[in-house]
Amino acid sequence: MLPLATHVIDQWLTIYEAHGISSFRELEKRNAKMSEIVQTAHKYLGQLTSALTEYPIERVLEVGNILIKNLDQGTLYVAGNGGSASTASHMATDLGVGSLRRNNPLRIVSLVDNTAVLTATANDLAFDQVFSQQLKLLGRKGDIFICFSASGNSKNLLNAVEEAKRIEITTISVTGFNGGLLKDICDFNIHIETPIGSYGVVEDIHSTVSHMLTEIVRSF
Numbered sequence: 001m002l003p004l005a006t007h008v009i010d011q012w013l014t015i016y017e018a019h020g021i022s023s024f025r026e027l028e029k030r031n032a033k034m035s036e037i038v039q040t041a042h043k044y045l046g047q048l049t050s051a052l053t054e055y056p057i058e059r060v061l062e063v064g065n066i067l068i069k070n071l072d073q074g075t076l077y078v079a080g081n082g083g084s085a086s087t088a089s090h091m092a093t094d095l096g097v098g099s100l101r102r103n104n105p106l107r108i109v110s111l112v113d114n115t116a117v118l119t120a121t122a123n124d125l126a127f128d129q130v131f132s133q134q135l136k137l138l139g140r141k142g143d144i145f146i147c148f149s150a151s152g153n154s155k156n157l158l159n160a161v162e163e164a165k166r167i168e169i170t171t172i173s174v175t176g177f178n179g180g181l182l183k184d185i186c187d188f189n190i191h192i193e194t195p196i197g198s199y200g201v202v203e204d205i206h207s208t209v210s211h212m213l214t215e216i217v218r219s220f
Contacts, residue, residue: 044201048201051192051193051202051205052205054192055208056190056191056192059188060190060212061216063146063188063213064213064216066170066172066188067106067144067216068216068220070142070170071106071217071220073142074107074143075138075139075143075144076095076106076109076143076145076146077110077134077135077145077169078091078092078110078111078145078146078147078148079111079146079160080157081149081157083150084148084206087148087210088110088147089112090210091108091110092110094210094211095108095214095217096108111130111134111160117130121134128155128159129159130156131156131157131160132160135163139163140167141167142168143167143169143170144169144170144171144172146172147161147171147173147174147182148173148206148210149173149174149175149176149180150175150176150177150202151176151196152175152177152179152180152181152183153181153182154182157173158182161173161182161185170187170188172186172187172189172190173185173186173188173189176191176192176199176201176202177197179191
């Protein structure tokens with residue numbers, strides 16, 4: 001039994017007993033369940049710690065340098081699905097609002113935030129076109145596109161990268177698991193190797209990538 005598990009289980013069992021749980025068998029089941037819960041928490045922290053030890057700081061700095069060089073030249077577009085959509089939206093807020101103190105604020109657009117555009121494109125065309133069509137409409141040569149993806153295989157992001165390349169937009173992917181297709185087809189890649197399916201760990205670290213890039217740009 002892990003020391004933390006014993007400590008936490010003792011606390012929880014005291015609460016159970018205060019609520020009238022008197023059966024030894026029931027108490028034993030609760031004990032086993034709490035041990036399972038605590039070990040799940042330890043497993044998650046272990047995966048997160050392991051991923052952080054392999055943090056691709058050099059790649060993050062490389063991408064940060066790209067952003068600094070293009071601050072006044074084009075627009076930065078960001079996208080992702082699910083939790084990664086939240087990361088993209090968060091990054092757009094941090095970098096956009098965070099650069100308002102500059103003489104020339106950074107132009108950054110989150111492709112996940114316009115509900116009407118997303119649903120119209122998905123309904124009239126296909127969901128795998130929701131990002132590529134926005135780039136087709138808004139993107140210009142010299143812009144930058146950053147996509148966040150745990151699997152690296154989301155069809156709508158792959159299509160967006162293809163469209164970006166057609167327009168001559170620099171493409172950057174931030175990936176997890178084994179990197180998927182995005183790891184290889186983008187101009188630049190920040191990859192966090194993690195067990196397949198560990199979405200929470202990937203999204204946690206992708207958030208730190210977003211924050212680190214924001215701090216790099218703000219420090220310029």
